[in-house]
Amino acid sequence: MEQLTQATINGVMLGGYYAVMVLGFSIIWGVMGVINLAHGEFIMIGAYLTWIMNKQFGWEPLTAIIVVVPVMFVLGYILQRILINRIIDRPYLISLLVTFSLAIIIANATKLIFTATPRTVNTVYSGFWRIGETSITVPKTRAIVLIAALIIMGLLWLFLQRTRLGKSIRAAAQNREAARIVGIEIAAVYALTFAICIALTGAAGVLISPTTPIYPFMGGPLTLKAFAITAMSGLGSIPGALAGGVVLGLVETLIATFVPGVGTNLGIVSSFVILVVVLVVRPQGLFGGLKAAEAH
């Protein structure tokens, strides 16, 4: 019983992180119709930036967010202007090929610069809290990551619901022609959306840094998980991302806890299984979103 409770707690905490990790991917898809296969690589860049701030300047990992978010925002904006802008409105295959190439370039450039050695960051929030007299524990780092993830999602939600720019992004996602006729400049919305989503994805890299080794090829599995969660969550839905993230988090931790001899290696496999099952059973996603996922 305690084992189940422990696995559930871990799964939910992991799910909160997954939710924030997936949003950049699913909003870009929902608003611009671009499937960003370099998603995991942008998380990786965020994680490396965190590692640099941590190693060079002794920053607490999560504080790196104040550097990573603006840097990634600018990077996202530039990339949108020089690269992504050219592939919007082209068939999905083109955006898949371009972003896949981008992923390979980023990962290998990172390997050239930082070598393939896995890096870890140091945090003062190691250790865990024990719950009552039980053997159930809550790792401090993961709890803080979960809180940070919830705050980020709350801010993003407020931005999308309440601000004029946020509304223009939702409008462009829901009906592009209608957005044009009310005077929204679609190109500007796209540039802003991509920049914000890459900043958000970089922030996910900050959040993941204290809990996992950082290495140049960490991005691929993360992109795959983003795919699986997006299949469940619908495009650009924050509550959907939270629900989908928690489902994947729970599946991963429960399998790791109760299926003997597999450890966490089945994580990726469970992503795949979820992806395939959802696509077969309910291709429009489980929770709705900015708009329903659709193949153009």
Place this chain on the structure above:
Amino acid sequence: MTMDSNNGRPLLEIQDVYSGYRTDFDILKGVNIHVKPGEIVCVIGPNGAGKSTVFKALYGFITVRQGRVLFDDRDITNIRPQDALKSGITIVPQLRSVFPQMTVKENLEMGMYLERDKKRINRQIDYIFDLFPRLAERAKQKVGTMSGGEQRMLEIGRALMWEPKLVLMDEPSAGLAPLITKSIFRGIKQLNQQIGLTVLMIEQNARQGLEISDRGYVLELGRNSYEGTGQELLHNSEVRRAFLGGH
């Protein structure tokens, strides 16, 4: 065949316009249409005659290669959509143009996306709610859950947010049941009488469109073939045979 019902200066003048989607092929080959303040003008014609293309050219979605568009005594040829809005032209497109996952109120707000003055936006929303009490009742409802007729009403309401001088309506009856179509046309006529709304409309449903219109144009193969008052066109034997399924 021209018989103007009113002698004022035209609000909109489309003069000998050539335009199309590709640079080497014109859909519109010399279109002439004018609209006077307070008029409802209806453009009818067979599929592929270029009816929707006229609006796209007017609203800056495609390029006018030859000819001029005058609005309110200004040359607005090849204006950008944002500037068309600001100069007082709004459009109700043929395809659904609501934001389905926003509420009625949010959709109306988006109609004035270019306005920064929140108070003015709220004032205009109240104005629209006065004109369309049905929309007021559903202010907080997600638009995707409303019927086609209600969504069309919202689209028209949103187009009126700017208190435009001219509203372009691309097949307001498209995709609606006959009864709903009737009430939408009646609503357009009412707005025309109540607030002096000027409308340039394209309509596949030629008979009902012409019935509420002051004047009409028949577009064929990218140029005008007939024009006249709504009644004249309704009773013109050739127009009847070709477009009204009459005898």
